Amino acid sequence: MTTDPAPATTVAAVPSPAGPTDSSTPATIAAAATDKTGGATVEFVALRRSFGATTALDGLDLTVNPGELVALLGPSGCGKTTALRMLAGFETPDSGQVLVDGEDVTHLPAHRRDAGMVFQSYSLFPHLNARDNVAFGLKMRKTGKAERHRRADELLELVGLPTHGDRYPHQLSGGQQQRIALARALALQPRVLLLDEPLSALDAKVRENLREEIRRLQQELGITTLFVTHDQEEALSMADRVAVMHAGRLEQCDTPAELYARPATAFVAEFVGTMNRIPGVLAGDGATVELFGQRLPVDGATELRGDVDALVRPENVLLTAGGGQGALVVGTTFLGATTRVTVQLPDGTAVKADLSTHDAAALPAGTGVTVSFPERPVLVDTRR
Incomplete structure (x- = not known):
């Protein structure tokens, strides 16, 4: 049985309370995002969550450092997506806290979390072109049309799709759609970026290229990122640290090299590598x-x-x-x-x-x- 609930696929980015910036190039977008986020610290403190008789999280304690990319890795039903959804504001724990830069956000609604989320299923609006999909959150925040289109075009360039703004989702490949979803999540310059198995629907070559692109953007922006995956190759190749979860518990959180060479438990040893x-x-x-x-x-x-x-x-x-x-x-x-x-x-x-x-x-x-x-x-x- 899978205990992680299905993602809310109509949500791609949570609006930020901050207003638009005057950035005009991909480089200045990255600089502005770094200045704005400063690399948020994320803390899960003794999180517990059950769904009926099934325990999804059993006292999760984990700290993600400013600007760090941490992969939550584990088999289906281990609680990794539940933890991510709690940070996004889509789930409320039975007990415990979620802190962002020391602020308790456990009971804040999703639109006040200042987090951007990218889902496995892309979740693009089919009736909007790529530019308008990227600018959707800015429109909801009442940003002027000219400004949001300018920002959207800059983000399309940042994700390597500067000529695709007028294309609709059905005219884009899977990898291109996921790049648009990523640009939309970054449009509001969130303090935290959340990625829920964003590459699992793509073929192997596209997945490999896109994970390198995501890692490049994450480092360029300096944004604190949590990446949920059950694919150990993705986790080990992308993350600063990998948090291996099992049955709602954190087994070990360490660098990929340390995790592979010195697993703390038999589960980690057998789950990571052969x-x-x-x-x-x-x-x-x-x-x-x-x-x-x-x-x-x-x-x-x-x-x-x-x-x-x-x-x-x-x-x-x-x-x-x-x-x-x-x-x-x-x-x-x-x-x-x-x-x-x-x-x-x-x-x-x-x-x-x-x-x-x-x-x-x-x-x-x-x-x-x-x-x-x-x-x-x-x-x-x-x-x-």
Whole structure:
């Protein structure tokens, strides 16, 4: 069951109380936005929200620093969209607070949040051309026609569509429609930008190009941004920090490199990247684990004892031909410079190892191998 409610697709940007600026180029728009927002600080404090018997958020605590892009990453139903909607003003928590620059906005209506939101479904008005879609929020704020068209044209240039102002949504590709939606969200120079899986409806190449564009604009504007996604590649490639959520709780929030190299929990380790579970036995004090006769230090304290699973990335699995372990190569997958080699252990466990393609060529299917590991700490979890 998915606990994150469907987005309110008719809303794309929340009006700001501030008036229009006299900016006249994309560069001055970016400068004005940076000056205006100053990079807002966003805080979720002990947020709780349930929908009937389903708990969507279970005490969420998270701080987003000024000008930072934080990705909320997790499986469907983990609460990431619920958290975003609470910041936007579309949901009210059962308890807890939402703070923006120290101001409690928990119970403020959406139109007073000074936030811009971009949805997965674009949510463009089909009867308006691109220019008027971008300028819609300015029109609602009673900005004059000439001024709002000038601002809209500047934003169209900022998102790389300066010649598309007269086109209607049905005349635009998916990627172009999402750029228009982004320009509309930025038109009112919000303090916070909220992106709810904005790339998931696009094909792979367009998605890759647009995520680079969003990141460029976010850095240029210096705007605090929350980005909801279930795609780990998007999160790791775009975010300053990634907040991994599971069952309404924050498992870990860290830089992409730290999250991948030093996951705090077994869930994070397996959700971010590929992870092997390899049977092992903990020493009596729980400080080391034995894998195929090799002792490795345990990463962090554990109350587990006896039989466990060690969590090891494929690039940290070493293979050499021969040996008496009974491990057998059962398949290979070419990945370019590296090849993923799948090895079956005597108990039936499949282990993946990422080797250079040159080294993997010497280990075709059917080769008996010895499995070993670098001398570095590993996470352990309950044996499955």
